[in-house]
Amino acid sequence: MSKVISFATQKGGSGKSTLALVLAAPLATEYGLRIAVLDCDYQQSIVKTREQVDAANFAKLREANPDAQYPYDVYPWQLSRIFDFIDNPEHTYDLIIIDVPGRADGDDVFNALTACDAVIVPLVSDYLDRASTAEFMTILEAIKKAADDAQIDFQYYGLPTKRVAGQREEKEMDEYIDGLGLSRFNSYLGHRKAYTRASTLYSLLNPAWARYAGGTKDTSDEIRRVCEELIERLGLPDRRATAATSVSTVSSSAK
Structure with missing residues (x-):
């Protein structure tokens, strides 16, 4: 059965869509996960990245290899139809990622969040972001308590x-979240230009694409730490040996 996660926050500009882009490709290509991304955000950033940024490179790939595929599937999707996708027995994805709009109001957002096994909230150390993010995570804590009572994971x-690195605000953010008793990853992503150049076609763990995007070894190390912590926390399969022998990873529904 698929695991379902969302990258969510109630404040725009925190980088939730970028986070989905940065992680989805390496989780598919390096760790061998079958992934679907549901782009439910009004801006459709992930869909636009595929259609407007990656399409030309994908066409060139197809010229050289007609069997080439994107490493994971992307769907423009409506929040109101989340369960139509998640409950579809024909899907054999390991992981479904939902990119929800940057707000916390409305039954559609609430229902999408409760459909998830886990919600990942970008933590930005700016003071104004901090209070808004903590408020959103407090809402998630209330959902978790209700889910625990209903014996739902x-x-x-x-x-x-x-x-x-080294900024006082970063330490204050950690202390603030920990002081509220809220959960956070031990790993993190830095403020790096390469992350704004994430692709739905190439992973930033691909050395050639990483160089093009301005990535470094530190960039790769950060991404790997986050991917492996995510896999461990969600109990996802790790198919690195299988992925390493494949030229590209094809989602089962993309054929």
Whole structure:
């Protein structure tokens, strides 16, 4: 059965869509997960990245290899139809990622969050972001308590993003979240230009694409730590040996 997660927050500009882009490709290509991304955000950033940024490179790939595929599937989707996708018995994805709109109001957002096994919240250390993010995570804590009472598995985690090493605000953010008793990842993503150049076609763990995007070994190390913590926390399969022998990973529904 698929695990379902969302990258969510109630404040725009926190990088939730970027986070989905940064992680989905390496989880598919390096760790061998069959992944679907449901782009439910009004801006459709992930869909646009595939259609407007990656399409030309994909066409070139197809010229050289007609069997080439994107590493994971992307669907423009309506929040109101989340369960139509999740409950479809024909899907054999390991992981379904939902990119929800940057708000916490409305039954559609609430229903999408409760459909998830885990919600990942970008943690940005800016003071104004901090209070808004903590408020959103408190809502998730209430959902978790209700889920626990109903014996339904639901988790949420803060994931530090745009982190700048040594800044006082970063330490204060960690202390603030920990002081509220909220959950967060031990790993993090730094404030790196390469993450704004994430692709739905190429992983930033691909050395050639990483160089093009301005990535470094530190970039790769960060991404691997986050991917492996996510896999461990959600109990996802790790198929690195299988993925390493494949030229590209094809989702079972993409054939």
